Amino acid sequence: MAELKPGELVSRLAAEPLKPAYLIAGPETLVVLEAADAVRAAARTQGIGDREVYDIEGRDPDWDSVAAAFQAPGLFATRRVVEVRMPGGKPGKEGAEILSSFCADPPPDVVLLVTCAEWGKAYAGKWSEAIGRIGHQVTAWQVKPHELPGWIESRMRARGLKAQRDAVQALADRVEGNLLAAAQEIDKLALLAEGRTIDAAMMEALVSDSARFDVFRLIDAAMNGQPAQVSRMLHGLRAEGEAVPALLGMVAREVQLLAQFARVSERGGNLQAEMKSQRIWDAKQAAYVRALKRHGAARWERIAAEIGRVDRIAKGRGRVGVDPDDAWIALERALLAVADPGAVRLLG
Template sequence: MVLDIWKRIKQRDIAPIYLLYGTEGFLINETKQLLLNHILDEEEMDFNFSAYDLEETPIELAIEDAETYPFLGERKVIFLHNPSFLTAEKSKEKVEHNLSRLESYLKEPAPYTVMVISAPYEKLDERKKITKELKRNTVIVEAKKLNEHELKNWIKERAKANGIEFESNALDLLLALVGTNMFMISSEVNKLALYASGEKKIDAKLVEKLVARSLEQNIFTLIEKVVQRKLDEALRIYFDLLKQNEEPIKILALLAGQFRLIYQVKELSRRGYGQQQMATYLKIHPFRVKLAAGQASKFTDEELASFMKLLAEADYQMKTGGMNKSLLIEMLLFRLKR
């Protein structure tokens, strides 16, 4: 698991070759940065760090570099980006790679070089010999979306590194407000740590005060206000979004998307799906399923069907009619109120 590998890197338990693959860009970037920070000093970076785009450079040139002794230091780091020869996707490569050269290197890597192969693909082609060799001879970092438990553990570790600690309800609120984007979470944790200064604990009140809400979260909260029949508060959120220059058509699309998700979660729950199964089926983060399930319990099937019809009508009017778009959503919110 990626968090365990990070701990080993911090303890300077460094492997000669890493294979990073997956679509969670934060985990890939963080792993790269951790390796650089724990292998090279700042003054060594110019001499002993290099990066190659394998869509532009043959793999054998990068391996020649890896086998060359470091200059003014004991170790060197080499990043290899975009190894599309590891996937079944159509290749964008402009060069031919001597993959047998890479296979030989995997079996006997240079002891003074740390090679990091960064493959930002959802899947690798397991049928290929080179993929099998890499999985056999490297430390694998699978950069996939963390589940809720893993995400909370990562936030706790991030907070600890910044000298702060989240109260349990503050951690839940942070995730509810920001969502599961790790870049955004990292930024908000850093901001909270700076603001807290001498304070050790971060409570829900401070999170509520400082953490920026994503557009998606504002839409989620807006729907919550509709559910609670607090139309004035729902409208206030909507008007705030307009002040932030959010386009009405985008707001409508997100409203429709959230109600569609609520409907899907309600239907899948009726069929006996668990939340993790729903997340896999819908291809979204389990935390989004958890939030949608909470809202789904507050609607009847008839209400959801009615709301979906109203949203479809509003979408049609917005794209074909001459009515003011912002007024159209305002009227929609009045009609959504139960």
């Protein structure tokens, strides 16, 4: 099997025509997303503009549509990327047969891109070996704590940043192994450092105002169905002195988008086109799809209405002697409802 490290993929993509198939798998979400983005970018560079995406999740995965996509000619007979997002990492018997069949005789107009969030030796099989024979497998193993400072330092260099070792360690301690949070902080540092070598004191000053990024992570936890993480992050934000109104803008926007997408989905509209019209990044679309499977349009409307109620509570509108705790409790209940279908009953 032609298995590559994540760092080797970009150079291969630049040096060779696209392979018929790629398997990108592993628990490091950011690395998987960026490796998949690199394949998509290479496809565009090589004139492949058509892309079809299939989310394989749940007890009744739609492998028939994937098989049909392999067999159907692309628009105007152009080459296309067929992307199979398989978070669970196991295609089952039917999926394994379809993927193996594709690899046995890959259509000349299709580049297959399979991504998995879970991976290990138990997940591999004849289907993944078949992909390896005609293409590449990239495995994004979890970055270990002792590896994180090196990962951060390498990414900072790639962004043109210089930092002392204690500054790098300070950032590693802050993000607690979350590569996405580290990447976001590094992107911010690239704007703020202004060519200076970053020491520990400067690192602390530049990353201390990270509430905006923490809210993104809070919303991601809710959308990805992680209620315990939602509660932990909310309590952390409150302990750091954040105010509910400062969080609600982005929370309200995401919930309103989810309600809108749910309406489109229930009336049989083109959900992917709607997401694209709202400028939802490809890498984020799977999180929306997972969240939408938890509730119907009516419940999303109810959650959106509850966020509006949280805003009124936080601003004390129409109430005398509002307890500051009320807004935090109401916000937590609303976000838990996003994360967990069973928590909808908590809404007032």
